[in-house]
Amino acid sequence: MSALSSRLFEREVIVCVGAGGVGKTTVAATVALQAALSGKRAIVLTIDPARRLANALGLAELGNQATRVELPDAPGELWAMMLDLKRSWDEFITRTVSTEHRDAILRNRFYQTLSSSLAGSQEYIATEKLYELHSSGRWEVLVLDTPPTQNALDFLDAPRRILDFLGNKPLRRLLAPALVAGRFGLRLFQMGGKAILEGLSRLTGIETLEELARFLVEIQPTYDAFKERAAKVRELLASDRAAFLLVTTAHGTPVEEAISFHRMLVEAKTNVAAVIANRVHVDHLGELSLPSPEELADELLREGVPDSGQPALSERLARTLREMRALASLDARNLERLAASVHPTPQVRVPRFPADVYDLAALRMVADHLFSRS
Ligand SMILES: Nc1ncnc2c1ncn2[C@@H]1O[C@H](COP(=O)(O)OP(=O)(O)O)[C@@H](O)[C@H]1O
Ligand SMILES: [Mg+2]
Numbered sequence: 001m002s003a004l005s006s007r008l009f010e011r012e013v014i015v016c017v018g019a020g021g022v023g024k025t026t027v028a029a030t031v032a033l034q035a036a037l038s039g040k041r042a043i044v045l046t047i048d049p050a051r052r053l054a055n056a057l058g059l060a061e062l063g064n065q066a067t068r069v070e071l072p073d074a075p076g077e078l079w080a081m082m083l084d085l086k087r088s089w090d091e092f093i094t095r096t097v098s099t100e101h102r103d104a105i106l107r108n109r110f111y112q113t114l115s116s117s118l119a120g121s122q123e124y125i126a127t128e129k130l131y132e133l134h135s136s137g138r139w140e141v142l143v144l145d146t147p148p149t150q151n152a153l154d155f156l157d158a159p160r161r162i163l164d165f166l167g168n169k170p171l172r173r174l175l176a177p178a179l180v181a182g183r184f185g186l187r188l189f190q191m192g193g194k195a196i197l198e199g200l201s202r203l204t205g206i207e208t209l210e211e212l213a214r215f216l217v218e219i220q221p222t223y224d225a226f227k228e229r230a231a232k233v234r235e236l237l238a239s240d241r242a243a244f245l246l247v248t249t250a251h252g253t254p255v256e257e258a259i260s261f262h263r264m265l266v267e268a269k270t271n272v273a274a275v276i277a278n279r280v281h282v283d284h285l286g287e288l289s290l291p292s293p294e295e296l297a298d299e300l301l302r303e304g305v306p307d308s309g310q311p312a313l314s315e316r317l318a319r320t321l322r323e324m325r326a327l328a329s330l331d332a333r334n335l336e337r338l339a340a341s342v343h344p345t346p347q348v349r350v351p352r353f354p355a356d357v358y359d360l361a362a363l364r365m366v367a368d369h370l371f372s373r374s
Pocket of ligand 2: 025
């Protein structure tokens with residue numbers, strides 16, 4: 001068993017975080033696959049898998065449904081679920097809100113904004129869904145992919161922000177007249193209260209403030225239940241039953257983001273099991289010196305490959321090898337800086353593959369790097 005798998009698979013919940021496009025979804029699927037190969041009943045909750053990866057996991061159309069992935073050689077089980085965030089919200093409301101308020105909430109325009117596009121609401125419901133699946137006891141290892149966040153803090157902060165918003169008493173008081181007055185005539189800036197205005201300015205697509213007011217009133221009887229659950233989710237994520245994997249590439253900006261994200265995760269007292277540097281450029285020549293075009297031309301001649309083209313193949317090869325070395329050394333520098341900044345969190349590197357990772361065979365290749373060398 002590799003160091004990373006023994007560190008990871010004793011945890012019940014593994015959360016993959018990081019900037020957009022770095023490989024979170026890929027890593028999440030790989031970790032769940034490896035858990036199944038190690039004999040665990042594992043599920044990956046993906047958010048936005050590329051279509052081909054979704055197909056490979058059997059997630060063609062259905063969202064919010066656990067699907068078993070066929071893995072004949074795995075002693076464990078691999079399951080996958082594509083999180084449909086809107087549907088998760090609806091199910092959550094249906095489960096938590098009493099029947100008398102439920103329909104009004106589900107129909108409410110503000111609720112529709114909240115459940116589809118309000119900042120932080122995706123993160124909130126993703127963790128909520130994770131908690132629900134964890135409580136079901138059906139899986140031993142749950143791996144959560146996270147939505148592409150702009151700000152590293154979004155993910156951990158979202159539940160509190162959503163709750164602050166829903167429980168905002170001054171806001172409710174301010175909006176109370178809207179319920180009496182019907183369509184709200186006042187402009188936002190006449191309402192005063194800077195923090196509240198900032199909160200409101202994050203919202204999009206609210207047709208009338210009346211609807212917001214109505215929503216806040218309808219949700220109140222359930223607010224304490226919301227709050228209690230959010231506290232439990234938070235507790236689970238900060239406990240030693242959960243681990244975080246921070247995914248990044250080796251480029252300058254993602255590395256800077258990863259460093260600041262790591263600091264926040266540590267401050268939030270979460271367990272960061274590893275920093276995964278993905279799509280790292282590798283210098284396949286290692287310690288060897290770069291061959292000259294002449295040496296390559298000799299080599300091609302020996303192998304019977306025509307040194308054709310303009311410029312000649314040997315020259316193009318020499319250039320590619322030079323570029324590869326330059327990219328690899330840039331990446332190596334950034335990753336050293338990253339390793340020093342996140343010390344003692346271990347760093348695991350996954351090379352950049354020549355093609356996208358979209359099927360189980362490619363996920364196994366990623367797994368070989370994630371789990372054999374650490
Ligand atoms: N090591 C790798 N080598 C080559 N391509 C990769 C690698 N890891 C991920 N990819 C590809 O990069 C793209 C983004 O990966 P993805 O996991 O969807 O990122 P995220 O979920 O962070 O947005 C996908 O097309 C994926 O197939
Ligand atoms: Mg993704």
